[in-house]
Amino acid sequence: TSDSVYLFPSERQDHMFPTAIQKVFKKWAKRSGLPARYSIHSCRHYYASALLRVSKNLRLVQQQLGHSNPSTTTVYAFALDEEITEAVEKL
Known part of the structure; x- marks a missing residue:
């Protein structure tokens, strides 16, 4: 309904x-x-990665995914590695 x-x-x-x-x-x-490789889980993973890329806020991603333990969410932190490298190179 x-x-x-x-x-x-x-x-x-x-x-x-x-x-x-x-x-x-x-x-x-x-x-x-x-x-066939697309699934609900892959969509969720994409959403989390995209949200982290835009927000740079791991806590926000944790809340959105409903993870009670922050360490569960750190798997998405790899998404920022390339951007961190680029930012450091600009210094």
Whole structure:
């Protein structure tokens, strides 16, 4: 329903489960001609990397992904390595 608190509400239950969302995503990705390597997880990873690249704020990325432990989010810090090198070279 339009007033649901869930991003992916279900017609039969309150919400869709992750496996169901992944199945729907794969179906539509295939119909759209996207390579099979794309997944919900790869989209989430891209979002986190892009957010970090734009914001330079690892804490923000942690909050957006819902990571309770900051060390879980540090996997995305590699996205800044090249930009850090470029910035240092400009000094």
